[in-house]
Amino acid sequence: MERFSFLLVLFCCFHVAFSFTHVINGEFELGPKPQDMKGTVVTGGPHSIPGWEISGFIEYIKSGQKQDDMLLVVPNGAYAVRLGNEASIKQNLKVVKGMYYSITFVVARTCAQEEKLNVSAAPDWVVLPMQTVYGGNGWDAYAWSFRADYPSVDMVFHNPGKEEDPACGPIIDSIAIQPLYPPRLTNKNVLKNGGFEEGPYVFPNTSSGVLIPPNIVDHIEHSPLPGWMVESLKAVRYIDSDHFSVPKGKRAVELIGGKESAIAQVARTIPGKTYTLFFAVGDAGNSCEGSLSVEAYVGKESVKVPYESKGKGGFKRATLKFVAVSTRTRILFLSTFYNMRSDDLASLCGPVIDDVTLISLRKPHRRFHI
Incomplete structure (x- = not known):
């Protein structure tokens, strides 16, 4: 028994070590040496920022810094980094x-x-439009996923834009990676x-949630939210x-995002069989009133x-009974209305969906009180 316990612990430790990877200097708190900077611009070469390989017009931004009359976020x-025209940052990851x-x-x-950000981990890549409509604080946390085709991969963040001001571009901060x-x-x-217990990493010191962009890949396995697809024009949180x-x-x-914010999953079903869909609907306790x-x-x-x-939080349960007509049945959830937080009229919000269960009526495994 002791030997079995030891092997179990050893296996668990090996499993964690085998699958875990780490982003070096993911919050950019380690910056260039003074001699490698000219004002905010990094001039010391591709390895001036510890852990990263940089190219193009890169700025190292300090909290509270201004550009003209605008406070940089x-x-x-x-600290954070800003990617100017055609600039990029890259880090090689062991996966x-x-x-x-x-x-x-x-x-x-x-x-x-209309800033954009190209995120890649070859051969997968995505171009994300940078919007500020999701939150009123000027920034958002995003998640994107990829499949590792090799033991190491270059994670690249690239600004494909070309503005008159070469310094214009997205500010990047707090990068983390975890296996799915x-x-x-x-x-x-x-x-x-x-x-929805399996999903992207959520920063413990960030209270904004993580945006999962819509329609970014064709394969369900690539979704940062395993099993689900974001089938809409706007992200879900x-x-x-x-x-x-x-x-x-x-x-x-x-x-x-109202009807532009939807999630879906295709389930395997037996034609002619009756199923019941159970799910919970509520609010996130984030002043999304009404x-x-x-x-x-x-x-x-x-x-x-x-x-x-x-x-202030809370939820109710709901059901939907149906008879399957195919071996594959698509289940989709969307929000009827567009809602804004009462304490921040610049921040979108909406209903919460959770605890989604699909079972056959002939073999019920749980009871719900509506």
Whole structure:
């Protein structure tokens, strides 16, 4: 028994060490040497910022710094980097071939109106439009995922824009990476990751949640939210119970963009069999007050679940019964309305969806009180 326990501990330690990777100087608190800078511009060469290889017009920004009359945003800590025209930062990561990883990073838009950020981990890449409509503080945390095809990968953040002012470009801060473990089906749920417990890294010192951008990849395995696809024009927000009200467990999803903010999953079903979809609808406790509503669609069936929110947390449960007509059934959730936080009219918010379960009526495994 002692030998078994030892082997179990050894296996767990090996598993953690085998899958974990680390971003060096991910918050950019270690900066260039004074002789490697001219004002805010990094001039000392490609290795001036510890842990990173840089190219192009790179600025090292200090909290409280101004550009003309504009205060530059440093989301976390005391320092961040800004990518000018065609500038990039790169770091080589040791990863496990064949595994999926999620990158969480914080980004702020500065002077350009349509800034973009190209994030890549070859051969996967994505171009994200930088918007400030999600939050009123000028920055957001994003998540993106990739599959490791090799034992090491270059993680690159690149500004593809070309502005008249070469310094214009997104500010990058707080970069972290963690492995994703694809959830397995169980005999208690036809859906994968119905509680949203598996997802991207959430910074413990950031209370904004993490945005999962829409339609960024074609394959469900690449989603930062395993099992689910963001099928919409706007992002959804991944939230944690340390900073938000969550119906069950530690994580949930907030639908922040009205009908332009939707998540979906395709489940394997048996034609002619009756199923029931159970889910929780609530608010995140983030001052998202008023009439919230979630619409659930399963094949030709649908249900609209209204929720009157006081913005202080809480939830209700709902169900949708249907008969499967195919071997694959698409389940989709979206928010009916556009909502703004009562304490910050520049921040989008919306209903929370959590604890999503799909079961066959012939073999019920749990009971819900509506």
